[in-house]
Amino acid sequence: MSSSPHPLASWTRTLAGALLLAVSAQVPAAAPDAQAAPASASAPAQALRATHQRLSDKLDHSSFGRPVQLDSVETADGLQGDVYAVVDHPLAEISATLKGSAHWCDVLTLHINNRRCQVAAGPQGRETLTLYVVRRYDKPLDDAFELPFVYRVASATPEHLSVELTAQSGPLGTSNYRVTLEAVALDERKSFLHFSYSYDHNAMVRLGTMAYLATFGSDKVGFTVVGKTAEGQPDYIRGLRGLVERNAMRYFLTLDAYLAAPGADQADRRQRRWFAAAEQYPRQLHEVELDTYLALKREDKQRDGAVK
Template sequence: MNARTTAALAWGGVLLAGVLWGGGALVAQFLIDGGIAPHSLSLARFALGMPLLWWLHWQATRRSPAVDAGWRHLTRREQGHVVGTGAAMALNVSCWFAGIAHLGAALPTVISICCAPLIVACVSVLRGYEPFGARLLGGLVLALAGVLLLVMPAAGWGALPTGYGAGLAWSFGSAVCYALVVLGNARVPARVPAVTASAWGMSAAALCMLGVAVANGITWPEGTAQWTGAAYTGVATTSVAYLAFAWGARRLSPTAAVVGTLIEPLVAAWLAALWLAQPMAPRQWLGAALLAGRCCCCWCGGTGVSCSPMMSSSPPVPVSWKRILAVAACCGVSLLAQAAAPEASAPAGAQALRAEHQKLSDKLDQSRFGRPVQLDSTETPGGLEGDIYAVVEHPLSKVSAALKGSDHWCELLTLHINNRRCRISTSPQGKETLTLFVVRRYDKPVDQAFELPFAYRVASATPEHLQVEMSADTGPFGTSNYRVRLEAVALDERKTFLHFSYGYNHNTMVRLATQAYLATFGSSKVGFTVVGKGADGQPEYIRGLRGLVERNAMRYFLTLDAYLATGANDPAERRQRYWFAAAERYPRQLHEVDLDTYLAVKREDRQRDGSGR
């Protein structure tokens, strides 16, 4: 195989690893947002990825039994080197996941990947592989300036948002460990096949994470989606990606290897824009183009292939300082482009919600509700979903203070006439459960209520964005997968844009029974979506299942509105009067009882449960 073919295959392996890791950043964000601790996700990643690597190792051994690559054939130093590389791998992933838990997927990925070339260059200088000169100094200054601009919060270096400093520390720790993994892979003995070295390193990483996870408690995936995501991180981003990276990195210089994986943040950003409706700003695309162009220049301008194996007995191939300076300049310029746009530093959820506000601006301005409110409903194959978007005259700081506490949610949810009691419990792992006691009709006694145990979680609480999620796997009468979600983003210092979502699934029997009821005894019940006009010129409203979910979504949205309007310290009855008056603005859809009856039911609930206000 000639040098060019080897170079192409080596670059292909490194780029494939970067692509898989870029997709893995979004999957990791999904799993961490779902409640899986970073150390538990790291353990799952290595434990699920290890079997495939060992199977490939055994297959390779059967085909080439004469290969002298067994563990016993390595020297003590080489064994320690392999174990150390595996430990660095474990720390790299764990620090990265911890950074994602604090800052989201994008920033830790960019820090980890873009700072690694700088660290590799510094190690090369310290080990004497390259001289220290003016070019290096200029590259270091430029790179450090870019890093400082990258990590600068949107509001400047004042009081940092909660967890921001810790997120940066974890992210830089991941960068250091990633550089160690690159250097470690480059110095694995050439006689050891890449799949064997990867299997040993993965085993060492899994053992390290097992000790950490056992000491801190293991959180397991819940549901098909989380198990599928964990399997992806184990097989695709661990077994396949690390094998491809190890094979390619051993045939490239260390700097070339880390430059190749600069594609990872590009893939993460592109997938976020494509699948999560998180478009990048033009300046971000400029940074992406510079990173991609740098990869192409490194490929076309020089293969980066190591002509002699980078074994422990020989130093790494010297790296051209032109490349190091170009990498540093690329990182600095692209990070400067990100830092120059405050919106680019905002959490991805905030950007997506602001984009949704712009898309709905005309509908909000012309809303038939007499205020900027838009209600949408969906009848899915498995259930129902209702979404309400609204602009409220409250600053985000007030919205966050009122709506990010589970006790506050208990108070506001019990404004609904059928919600008669609410309890909060906390597991030993710190997870909160909010249990709602719901009766089928307001006049039923509370001992006939069914329980809905919602897993409560604040997914995001920053000065720019709030996201609260509640989910219940099971419900009464054949229903399941209850979902309540609130997102909020500041529009200015006085206004906040809200997205409230409410949905659940139901089985076929429940679906048919509900449709039968709504077609007969409940035929007068309507929702809010206008589907036409009657003979008298009055609007005709949607009926059936979508009408049902629209009524429930609006009732719950009005509980949020009432809680924000009255405040947490106001008497309970004042909030109840506010909620009732808001619901009575839509009597055709929401009227059930008179005010005195409603207040009497809620007064009875307070007296029974000892909440006297």
């Protein structure tokens, strides 16, 4: 890349990573048939299935080439992003594949700016997963932010998973992180996911980020089409909502890549899959070439292996 991104641009990429941590909660193996929700289905499970029905047309005609719906909004104090997706994995498989916070370090470090991840015991017996994030992919680990997140399992049943994750503060004037993940089985082969993240920022941070996006980051766009250009091409949303949308999609693709290639011996396959998926949307997500990305991930693995 020709210039270093604003610190807030790189930092906000990490926010969606928190939602990935949450899925490490254990979920019972059985998955119900979602075509006709059982009478015993919990209210949250029924609500999520209702959301799937409400979004069914958008999912069927998604511009992503797969059943994914991406929404974003500027809240009164910050930003919020929501991704809804139908995935070709039963709920039981998702649970088995992602069980354990250590697996989520493998998930999160697929992102090019995430250079290390460590798990430790947190407050009140909860695990804390600390992500080390650099502002630009070629910066040294010594310059990384340390981002600890703590999660709470709100619901874990055979039919529904709900996890809430919060962090009181972060770097550069950001605060009050609120992250949730929900999943429900649609049938024996498919599941419906909803993950949402939001955070607050003060007026100075908001103005600084907007200034960056209006100047050095003026070429950055999201995925929502707001009109057409003079050439008749899609005109994509920009600014803060564009930033949120890029981050949400990066981390959805990270999750998707790990589900497709679980296991300790599948790291290279997962990395290649994540990179190829991101390159399907070069206007929004392209940053570096494949060789550069793979070399950085090999360096991270060798460094962490030496430390152990």
